[in-house]
Amino acid sequence: MAEIIITGEMKLSDIVESDKRALVLFPRFGIELGFGDKTVADICTRREIDLQFFLLMVNTFLNPDYFPDNQLRGVDVDMLIGYLVESHNYYLEEKIPYLQSLISGFKNKVDHPAVVQLEKFFDQYIEEVTDHLAYEDETAFPYMAMISAYQKKTDSPLGQVDYSVNIFEDRHDNIQEKLSDLKNLLIKYFPPANDRYIRIRMLNELIDFEEDLINHARIEDKVLIPVVKQLEKQLRLKK
Numbered sequence: 001m002a003e004i005i006i007t008g009e010m011k012l013s014d015i016v017e018s019d020k021r022a023l024v025l026f027p028r029f030g031i032e033l034g035f036g037d038k039t040v041a042d043i044c045t046r047r048e049i050d051l052q053f054f055l056l057m058v059n060t061f062l063n064p065d066y067f068p069d070n071q072l073r074g075v076d077v078d079m080l081i082g083y084l085v086e087s088h089n090y091y092l093e094e095k096i097p098y099l100q101s102l103i104s105g106f107k108n109k110v111d112h113p114a115v116v117q118l119e120k121f122f123d124q125y126i127e128e129v130t131d132h133l134a135y136e137d138e139t140a141f142p143y144m145a146m147i148s149a150y151q152k153k154t155d156s157p158l159g160q161v162d163y164s165v166n167i168f169e170d171r172h173d174n175i176q177e178k179l180s181d182l183k184n185l186l187i188k189y190f191p192p193a194n195d196r197y198i199r200i201r202m203l204n205e206l207i208d209f210e211e212d213l214i215n216h217a218r219i220e221d222k223v224l225i226p227v228v229k230q231l232e233k234q235l236r237l238k239k
């Protein structure tokens with residue numbers, strides 16, 4: 001499918017028709033289904049959403065090759081953090097619980113020793129993901145919001161702070177990589193059984209989750225970290 005560039009004149013319903021991944025992206029901006037034939041610009045105006053920021057995030061999410069460097073490097077830190085936090089909420093409150101329910105159903109349906117291994121591996125992985133997101137929500141993002149607020153309110157140089165975005169960058173691992181092991185268990189190592197439908201559902205959901213996490217990490221690595229580094233530099237150079 002050819003990638004399209006989302007514009008303000010497009011109907012939200014047409015975006016969903018062209019790429020179903022938008023269905024999980026819209027709620028991160030507070031947009032739910034039932035938007036009729038309204039355009040992106042209409043919805044953003046009604047919801048008081050910054051149109052240019054919405055277009056940047058949606059296009060970057062749906063198209064890995066879409067990367068207008070000048071616009072993304074100038075993105076508002078607070079808006080970006082808000083978007084990332086909403087993504088975290090989606091993972092923790094919706095996506096992960098749904099995956100857990102699928103694996104539980106698979107375990108009850110399939111009589112195979114590897115099911116226990118699958119469930120254990122998934123539980124360990126989710127613990128790792130939860131810790132990763134908690135660190136960002138409780139340590140990294142509050143720091144970034146703090147220096148963003150500082151930059152907007154004062155011309156004074158930034159004083160001594162016991163944290164920097166370099167620390168975040170150093171420990172920013174790719175939490176989506178272990179999903180490949182889960183997928184391989186389902187694709188390669190479970191014998192044929194009367195579980196085709198639930199196994200396909202699980203694989204589709206794991207693939208969607210993996211792709212979502214890749215896009216999420218790409219925005220943090222390619223947009224958030226450079227923007228905050230530049231902000232730190234500006235603050236320390238202020239006289």
